[in-house]
Amino acid sequence: MRPVTKRILFLSFFYPPDLSAGSFRSAALVKALRSQGGDRVHLDVVTTRPNRYNTFKREADSSEQHDGLHIRRIVLPKNKGGLLGQAWSFLYFAIVAFRFARARKYDAVFATSSRLMTAVLGAFIAACKGVQLYLDIRDIFVETLAGVFNATVWRPVVWLFSMLERWVIRRATIVNLVSPGFLPYFQSRYPDGRFSLFPNGVDADFIEPLGCTDKGRVKGEPLRVLYAGNIGDGQGLHLILPALAEQLRGRVRFQVIGDGRHFSSLRDALSLRQLDNVELLAPVPRQQIKLFYEQADVLFLHLNDLQAFKRVLPSKLFEYAASGKPIWAGVSGFSTDFISKEVANAAVFPSCDVACAIEAFEAVHLASVDRRQFVERYGRERIMGEMAREIMAMAGST
Structure with a gap:
């Protein structure tokens, strides 16, 4: 039958x-x-x-x-x-x-x-x-x-x-x-x-770890820090990134790939400070994003400082973690606990806190790590x- x-x-x-x-x-x-x-x-x-x-x-x-x-x-x-x-x-x-x-x-x-x-x-x-x-x-x-x-x-x-x-x-x-x-x-x-x-x-397209690319960087060249994702209220990039870029000018070059409700707010804030170490790029297909991950030294993640986002577990975190790359994350609440327990080589700071962000950046270990257990689990x-x-x-x- x-x-x-x-x-x-x-x-x-x-x-x-x-x-x-x-x-x-x-x-x-x-x-x-x-x-x-x-x-x-x-x-x-x-x-x-x-x-x-x-x-x-x-x-x-x-x-x-x-x-x-x-x-x-x-x-x-x-x-x-x-x-x-x-x-x-x-x-x-x-x-x-x-x-x-x-x-x-x-x-x-x-x-x-x-x-x-x-x-x-x-x-x-x-x-x-x-x-x-x-x-x-x-x-x-x-x-x-x-x-x-x-x-x-x-x-x-x-x-x-x-x-x-x-x-x-x-x-x-x-x-x-x-x-x-x-x-x-x-x-x-x-x-x-x-x-x-x-x-x-972790999506099947991102289960393979990526190699560290420090060999391709000239000594003394700024570190490449990448953010890829939405640029909206939830991420609050316009509230943190301009100040970070200003304080880390000469040491870090940020690359931001994405779009969203606060793209113009971020662009205007960068322009107001006359910053030249942040590159804003339009969204790209998933097949291409891995190339940007490979070229990055550090992957950046941030959530806005609102009560609702203290409960969130960002989808981007799984993709970042699978890469094996160092992670620099501004999060609070549940995400902080999750990262500390589950994700090796991740420097965490409270959302929207510039001083703590700089301190966390200094603690970033610039090397890829083995996160295969994380990928298997998630x-x-x-x-x-x-x-x-x-x-x-x-x-x-x-």
């Missing part, structure tokens, strides 16, 4: 070839679900055409069909950016996604979300269809919103999102939290919730395999 095919709706605002931690995570999970489910599972992935960065555009088909997999990429309307532009883009995505799902039958809904609204969309569709919901929460959006927009005028907005969060979490069958640091927040508010802890992990393929089994078990129980 042919096994019954379980149909799963998979919602992810970002998906390859777009650049984001959520995009790469989603692709790895889809691969794991297809591998485990075989002909017992059909996935409808609803996402967007690449849109995260204006400086990184890649073409992708609006519809892809494979055995047991349909990828529907929604083309978002052009907007001028900003909060209103982002809100309109998501609303458009939500409307088209709902229309896509409305006429189709599903046994379960999966949604991965950082800004909560993809989770809200998943919960709404799951409720309309009367099926189980699996949520993958990559950020505590309510706490982030309250920290970034802390003026009185924003309190009604924070309250509204708090109500949405409550409804979404209570509606979900299983909620995965990408950082164990999120657990106290959610357990204290939703003691009856079922929570899993599957982190981002390999994304294994983590997504375990997560896929949990999703399949949930879908199979309907």
Whole structure:
């Protein structure tokens, strides 16, 4: 007898070839679900055409069909950016996604979300269809919103999102939290919730360690410090990097690869100080980023000094750690404890603290180290395999 095919709706605002931690995570999970489910599972992935960065555009088909997999990429309307532009883009995505799902039958809904609204969309569709919901929460959006927009005028907005969060979490069958640091927040508010802890992990493209490149550097030449990733509120680069570059002028040359909400703030702050030791580069494909890692002497990481980010475990940390390169990290809270226990040769300083950052930099050991045990423990393929089994078990129980 042919096994019954379980149909799963998979919602992810970002998906390859777009650049984001959520995009790469989603692709790895889809691969794991297809591998485990075989002909017992059909996935409808609803996402967007690449849109995260204006400086990184890649073409992708609006519809892809494979055995047991349909990828529907929604083309978002052009907007001028900003909060209103982002809100309109998501609303458009939500409307088209709902229309896509409305006429189709599903046994379960999966949604991965950082800004909560993809989770809200998943919960709404799951409720309309009367099926189980699996949520993958990559950020505590309510706490982030309250920290970034802390003026009185924003309190009604924070309250509204708090109500949405409550409804979404209570509606979900299983909620995965990408950082164990999120657990106290959610357990204290939703003691009856079922929570899993599957982190981002190390992507298969980055499991091989990189060599140290000090042999290629002329003696006395500035050290090459690389940051690669988003430039937004969460990273707070504009609050720390200009001062570091100024104090380390002549000793360090920073390379920043990325884009985001505070790119212009960072650029303007560097210009104001007339700094010539920071190079700003547009996002590059993943295949190219490894070349920049290889050429770097130190990999730089930073989180803004807000309460919400004290619970975060940055996805970039796994990629950095797998490289074997020295890491210079400005973090607080859970990330500090995680790095101290799990990541060798990482110099840590409190977020946004320039004096401590300089002190930590002096302690950086300029040599690659063996972190193979870390890679084995946090390999994304294994983590997504375990997560896929949990999703399949949930879908199979309907």
